[in-house]
Amino acid sequence: xxxxxxxxxxxxxxxxxxxxxxxxxxxxxxxxxxxxxxxxxxxxxxxxxxxxxxxxxxxxxxxxxxxxxxxxxxxxxxxxxxxxxxxxxxxxxxxxxxxxxxxxxxxxxxxxxxxxxxxxxxxxxxxxxxxxxxxxx
Numbered sequence: 027x028x029x030x031x032x033x034x035x036x037x038x039x040x041x042x043x044x045x046x047x048x049x050x051x052x053x054x055x056x057x058x059x060x061x062x063x064x065x066x067x068x069x070x071x072x073x074x075x076x077x078x079x080x081x082x083x084x085x086x087x088x089x090x091x092x093x094x095x096x097x098x099x100x101x102x103x104x105x106x107x108x109x110x111x112x113x114x115x116x117x118x119x120x121x122x123x124x125x126x127x128x129x130x131x132x133x134x135x136x137x138x139x140x141x142x143x144x145x146x147x148x149x150x151x152x153x154x155x156x157x158x159x160x161x162x163x
Contacts, residue, residue, distance in 0.1 A: 027064040032064075036083075038087070039086070039087065043145055043146070043147060043148075044148075055071070061074055063105075064099075067090040067095045068086035070099040070102065072103060074107060077114070078112065081117040082117075097133065104162060114162060115135075116158065119156050119158060120155060121154040121155065135158040137156050141154065141155040
């Protein structure tokens with residue numbers, strides 16, 4: 027998936043959070059520490075530093091949501107992380123994103139912290155981010 031395609035997908039599935047630019051996607055995926063697991067229906071994007079992975083986002087096309095593709099992209103991302111030596115994976119999820127929280131909890135992620143007022147919303151509101159962690163090995 028190209029940076030432009032990633033941005034377009036992000037734009038169509040966004041809630042009221044900021045959409046990344048194609049240049050931001052390009053910068054991340056061209057980083058040697060980036061991990062991108064993608065397909066026709068979406069992608070999972072993150073990075074690896076030493077033995078810790080960080081999932082930055084999972085995005086699935088609107089018409090393909092609730093069909094297991096989020097789990098598929100998460101699992102593929104984790105497999106790639108393990109191949110590259112990751113022992114743990116961290117992520118942040120909006121406190122009100124119940125679908126994502128359900129996916130992560132059922133996939134073995136546990137809350138380890140909270141970032142108060144982390145996400146900036148379009149309406150000048152702020153939203154907490156939950157910090158989750160999973161041991162991969």
